[in-house]
Amino acid sequence: MTENVYGPVVILMADDDLDDIKLVREALKDCGCEVDFRYVEDGEEAIDYLTRRGRYENPELSPRPSLVLLDLNMPKKDGIQTLQEIRNNPEIRTIPVVVLTTSRDRDLMLRIYRLGGSAFITKPTIYKDMIKAMDRLCTFWFQTVSLPDQMEGQRTMPEA
Amino acid sequence: MATLHKINERKGMKDKITNLQQQIDDLEKNRAAHLEGSNRVLRQQVALLELAHDAITVRDMSAKITYWNGGAEKLYGWKKSEAIGKVIHKLLKTKYPIPLSDIEKTVLDKGEWQGELIHFTREKTPIVVESRWGLQRDESGAPMAILEINRDITDRKIAESLTKDYQGRLEKANVELRDFAFIASHDLREPLRKLTVFSSILEGKFAEALGEEGIVYVNKIQDAAVRMQELIDSLLMYSRVTTKAEPFIWVDIGEVIKEVVLDLEVPIQETGAVLEIGDLPRIQADPSQIRQLLQNLIGNALKFHRDTPHIKIYGEACWEASCKIFVQDDGIGFDESYLDLIFQPFKRLHGKSSPYKGSGMGLAICRKIVDRHNGTITAHSVPGTGSTFVVTLPLKQCGEHEVCAA
Numbered sequence: 001m002t003e004n005v006y007g008p009v010v011i012l013m014a015d016d017d018l019d020d021i022k023l024v025r026e027a028l029k030d031c032g033c034e035v036d037f038r039y040v041e042d043g044e045e046a047i048d049y050l051t052r053r054g055r056y057e058n059p060e061l062s063p064r065p066s067l068v069l070l071d072l073n074m075p076k077k078d079g080i081q082t083l084q085e086i087r088n089n090p091e092i093r094t095i096p097v098v099v100l101t102t103s104r105d106r107d108l109m110l111r112i113y114r115l116g117g118s119a120f121i122t123k124p125t126i127y128k129d130m131i132k133a134m135d136r137l138c139t140f141w142f143q144t145v146s147l148p149d150q151m152e153g154q155r156t157m158p159e160a
Numbered sequence: 161m162a163t164l165h166k167i168n169e170r171k172g173m174k175d176k177i178t179n180l181q182q183q184i185d186d187l188e189k190n191r192a193a194h195l196e197g198s199n200r201v202l203r204q205q206v207a208l209l210e211l212a213h214d215a216i217t218v219r220d221m222s223a224k225i226t227y228w229n230g231g232a233e234k235l236y237g238w239k240k241s242e243a244i245g246k247v248i249h250k251l252l253k254t255k256y257p258i259p260l261s262d263i264e265k266t267v268l269d270k271g272e273w274q275g276e277l278i279h280f281t282r283e284k285t286p287i288v289v290e291s292r293w294g295l296q297r298d299e300s301g302a303p304m305a306i307l308e309i310n311r312d313i314t315d316r317k318i319a320e321s322l323t324k325d326y327q328g329r330l331e332k333a334n335v336e337l338r339d340f341a342f343i344a345s346h347d348l349r350e351p352l353r354k355l356t357v358f359s360s361i362l363e364g365k366f367a368e369a370l371g372e373e374g375i376v377y378v379n380k381i382q383d384a385a386v387r388m389q390e391l392i393d394s395l396l397m398y399s400r401v402t403t404k405a406e407p408f409i410w411v412d413i414g415e416v417i418k419e420v421v422l423d424l425e426v427p428i429q430e431t432g433a434v435l436e437i438g439d440l441p442r443i444q445a446d447p448s449q450i451r452q453l454l455q456n457l458i459g460n461a462l463k464f465h466r467d468t469p470h471i472k473i474y475g476e477a478c479w480e481a482s483c484k485i486f487v488q489d490d491g492i493g494f495d496e497s498y499l500d501l502i503f504q505p506f507k508r509l510h511g512k513s514s515p516y517k518g519s520g521m522g523l524a525i526c527r528k529i530v531d532r533h534n535g536t537i538t539a540h541s542v543p544g545t546g547s548t549f550v551v552t553l554p555l556k557q558c559g560e561h562e563v564c565a566a
Contacts, residue, residue: 017350019354019358023357102346102349102350102353103346123353124357125352125353125356125357125360125385125389126356126357126360127357127358127360127361127364128360128364130357
């Protein structure tokens with residue numbers, strides 16, 4: 001299991017397409033990236049999870065994710081709104097948000113980066129490419145990068 | 161002698177007086193004739209006023225009608241005898257765009273006013289009139305009467321509002337159509353991606369279970385999905401000609417060709433094509449669309465080749481404010497009776513099993529781009545000899561996103 005100071009790394013995926021949730025989860029497994037994989041089915045639920053509202057109240061049961069995988073086209077609250085809310089909320093704004101969507105639209109990509117998206121990935125159409133994408137994502141975010149939650153975690157940890 | 165002289169003198173005087181009398185008579189005759197003439201002119205003018213299509217009315221300073229021409233009778237349905245003496249605003253139930261007191265103040269201050277009023281006819285039908293008011297003063301300068309000339313513009317107003325209405329609806333329909341094409345192409349990708357991705361899992365993880373024949377079918381599914389993806393991509397590109405339109409700027413076609421040649425490097429090398437690029441004009445255009453246009457045309461010249469393709473790209477000196485650009489190849493050519501067909505979306509001259517693959521959207525996109533640039537596209541071809549595509553584009557654009565210099 002990939003771990004940080006809290007324990008296993010948590011990925012939260014927000015996507016209304018359960019096929020894609022399954023694909024990403026399988027691809028993560030197949031590339032050997034063992035993470036605590038959580039998912040929600042729309043943007044509103046994603047915000048609920050991240051801000052610990054409603055049924056996500058308990059931090060033990062709904063641990064803070066190290067990375068959010070965000071689809072754009074979702075019911076209730078779409079990905080763009082969700083991204084905006086994450087970036088406007090001081091409590092959760094440092095969490096990297098990787099947009100994972102069908103679109104290849106250049107204007108949309110630019111918009112995502114302008115709104116503070118951490119990366120933009122077009123959903124691969126071949127499963128092999130999906131495994132490759134997840135492998136690189138894990139290598140980069142959990143083995144190469146120093147994630148902000150580790151710093152925040154250390155700062156708020158009680159002194160020994 | 162003296163008497164004779166006096167007699168002569170008196171006679172001379174008499175003659176003079178007669179002469180003068182004659183002159184006075186003549187003058188009076190002239191004057192009478194002149195007056196008669198003036199009166200005739202005046203009567204004619206009044207008659208003309210009566211004939212005037214516009215409603216012409218005069219009222220005194222208490223708003224009571226003193227003159228009402230034939231035009232007014234016709235427009236409002238009230239006879240002269242019925243209108244004279246009535247208060248005009250009450251008779252016509254006038255609706256003013258600003259308070260009447262403000263209009264009256266303007267007339268008194270500036271001597272005139274004009275604007276649009278709503279009047280009601282005798283049949284209680286509302287009409288919109290373009291109204292001009294003028295103030296007449298008496299010799300001492302005191303306000304005496306107000307002349308009001310009204311022209312019925314109801315039909316024009318209705319036409320204007322209809323045109324506006326149609327324009328609004330047309331714009332809305334266009335936006336809806338563009339959104340539809342865009343959303344359709346985006347949403348169609350979703351299930352398609354599932355087809356590809358899940359069949360790729362079958363092919364990878366379940367190859368053994370499927371067996372050789374099973375894999376063949378899975379590959380067929382994948383090929384069909386790839387083809388559908390291409391169709392959707394080109395449909396999206398087609399709709400983007402209008403949805404992603406950029407403003408027209410000065411574009412050097414020669415420079416664009418250089419970029420296109422770089423983009424087409426691979427097929428140029430693969431076919432060993434020889435490109436001959438002549439003088440090309442500078443025109444006002446959407447640069448990325450012109451690039452797309454030339455890329456499609458040169459791409460076709462590379463695709464439909466027989467032996468080593470020889471492709472000539474050249475412009476013709478601009479005349480009558482438009483330019484011709486030629487893309488000429490020595491490829492397989494086509495029967496000119498299909499000329500109209502080849503520019504239509506999804507129309508292809510070669511079957512799916514032929515070596516010439518494609519979505520059938522390339523030339524349709526070309527025509528849409530040329531249309532947006534207010535130009536034309538056509539082609540000449542002899543099967544087995546080659547084709548020449550001719551694009552005629554205006555030098556300057558004066559349409560949407562215009563940059564028309566004086």
